[in-house]
Amino acid sequence: MSGLEPKVWRDMGLTDSEYEQIKKILGREPNYVEVGMFAVMWSEHCGYKNSRPVLKMFPTKSDRVLQGPGENAGIVDIGDGLAVVFKVESHNHPSAVEPFQGAATGVGGIVRDIFTMGARPIASLNSLRFGSLDNARVRYLLGGVVAGIAAYGNCLGVPTVGGEVYFHPCYEGNPLVNAMCVGLIEHKHIARGVASGVGNPVMVVGAKTGRDGIHGATFASEELSEASASRRPSVQVGDPFMEKLLIEACLEIIHRGLVGGIQDMGAAGLTSSSCEMAARGGSGMEIDVALVPRREEGMTPYEVMLSESQERMLLVPKQGCEDQVGEVFTRWGLDAVVVGRVTEDGLMRIKDNGVVVAEVPAKALTDECPVYYREEREPEVIKVNRGTSPNPPEPDDYNQVLRRVLGSSSVASKEWVYRQYDHMVQVNTAVRPGSDAAVLRVKGTNKGLAMTIDCNSRYCYLDPFRGGAIAVAEAARNLVCSGAQPLAITDCLNFGNPEKPEVFWQFRQSVSGMTAACNELGIPVVSGNVSLYNETNGEAIYPTPVVGMVGLIDNIDLRMTQGFKEEGDVIVLLGDTLPEIGGSEYLYVTQGQEIGQVPDLDLAREQRLQECCLELIKNSLMGSAHDCSEGGLGVALVESCISGGIGANVALPTNVGSDAGASPAVGANTASSSGMRPDYYLFSESQSRVLISIPEQNLSALKEICDRHLVPFTVLGRVGGDAVVIRKGEAPATGNPGRTVGEEAIINMELVELEKLWRGEIERWMG
């Protein structure tokens, strides 16, 4: 074969040295089809060539893990012969140039990863990040992404039960769209993406193949620029109706035991699905592209192999079962065509009408992808910013400050978003969007599953190690506040160009921080996705390691929510409040600053807090529990009021001495708050804190449990009334905590006004 022009492989994203390596593997010059196959499989998106050594740090095992990273999704045992299957994946670049289809196909892809394992998809979540809403294109992107997720997920009948949406200028040109799906499966139905059994047929099922999405994986692995709009043809078009049929047909053949191996055709389409299945099975595969059903004429073998047309699966039926498989697909009105067979020579042999057009070792595509150990360097500007102590003036008007923090688009209610998602279909949703975590009941059991997706990228920008650790800790805290024991993590690591030492430093630091938290809290990582090259015109996004987490509630009747329940309940803050406003939402909203040390995270203390909170819930002592995150206590308090439809009257123990005789170990008010400025107390984002409400008669039981777990707590006030009233001064631990001594209220606002502000912010921009 004659050699190709260097431009050919360079345009496909391969370096000259990678091309040389391919030549060495093959012992000859590769042809055009082969170069295309290597280019997509060795892209960062498929090959993890920059991230693999770093990802090895994650703990991936626990007693419950049935399948860790390396398959289509992770699987975790939940007892009763059932398991939960989940994964998160990015669709950032497609969504940047074509928000509706980009986001829609992101949902489609992640849902396929779940049912390809044999699991019924039971819930979707998503993590979205955009620029500022005052930018018209950002509004177009948000509107399109939400509509795309809604159009696809609603039609599928998979409820979208949770998520997060943040706004920051760093995402203006490169929004983040991370989609997570959770499935439920009986152990005996677990299927895997393995091609085994020499001579077994290989079938393409589902949609026909077109020219859409060719080199989508490569596009996902390069920076965005002015020219990216020309990549719109790289974005696939979704057909959720087709996928709904595919779900039913695939689950039927898997549950009837007709399948040997099955895999979604996601990024890099037929190329990745075939070589990954062959590599996992230690086998080879022969495929004739002429047999693949197409919706366009004149497609070349190259185009068929690299198409990312949606709603397709590759499957290897068990010996002699292909007719039964065919019947099921026919009943659902879908194509199911034998396109090749499993071979024993370890080669991917691609034919076109019997003529060999490519022949490469399957493992060369999957396992021999080059790995790069990138140079790393802490960015100077971040060191400076982190070292600068914030010193905002103390506000004169606290009502106004609360309005601004509450009305910040990142803090404000995301109801405008989630009311467009069907979050109730499948009749499992026991806690709907808008609480710390969504909770689904598990039919046929008394159990529940709690799920959340989280990251604070401002923390990760200032301190990627601690930011990564906090992302894990906060996700776990959200689950714990719902009454669930965290089971495992799926992660979506969104960063800039790893070839830049500053970005690679952020990446490695973040993963190290996450790993530290995973190890200490005993939560393994079972699946995930890496999205690098999130840059626009050379500017990287903030490091954004998104953590998706699923937890188990043994008794669904004991699920917990964030809203205050009963007039007269005592409001208590678990954990310690320190004057930690570095990297806070308060500092950003009022001063426009992103500086200072991010809140400290003591993982042992976090662990104790979570155990304490779970014990309180299991003993039915509390009315509500809400994690303190962005906006600190101030925002958590108002959210608990709004969710419960009832006001609160609290006092901040900021200007009185602590109970000198009591150490935190015996559960008295904490010493640290003495003399703290009220704005710091209200908006500090100190970690390991949970705002709870509790009937007064349970206070002594609360004290006993907190003392045993060495968790300090502070009695703040009482639930009741139509307003949020906050004073300085100490609330007595017993008697009437609502009546505080002496001080004027620094905040006194009608709940209706706060609610209007909080609910209305996104709608104000989006209509």
Added chain:
Amino acid sequence: MKFGVVVFPGSNCDADCYHVIREVLDEPVSYIWHQEIAIGGFDCIILPGGFSYGDYLRTGAIARFSPVMPAVIEFAENGGLVLGICNGFQILLEAGLLPGAMKRNDSLQFRCHDSLLRVENNRTPFTGLYREGQVITVPIAHMEGNYFVDSQTLDALEENGQIVFRYANVGGEVVPEANPNGSMGNIAGICNRTGNVLGMMPHPERCSEGVLGGRDGALLFQSVVDWWKRGERVGA
């Protein structure tokens, strides 16, 4: 009492209705595949929510030509109980079993949240266990729930008591603010003249168990069973 739940390609609330009939009501139920042309032995047929045929072309427009539909129409014309929920309601409109049409929500967006409904007529087989004027909480989840009908038909619907549910506020007042989709007269559900065919946009199957936040929807299904077990029949 035997229920049948029709499964069109793209139905996605079929399993939810099935679950409620079997697990909550403890009544026999089976699925009816859209290609069946003869259906027998059923006392109530449910057309469930979802996106039959992807809602391509127009909601319910393709499903109405499904092989099973002539049998459903015949069943209804013989007085059989037919309940269409959400997409099922849209199919009933397209099939001509109920009058009117659905437009896209006035917000032009999908809407999923609880809605408050006032029970306008409790003398149907589907609403006997509600009080007239009772306000119930039932979730909606749709893009096309903006009910439209010509004014003559609307008058007739009113006169015949065919408007079964309207979107209302907590006090039971039928006000524009309570209307989630622009529906004419705040209409959320209507029945045919004889009362044996009910179409409604809200999803009673989603609020039939306490764990999901409410049980107002269970009363609708229980009303059906109650009515049937009392030996009442419509027409024929």
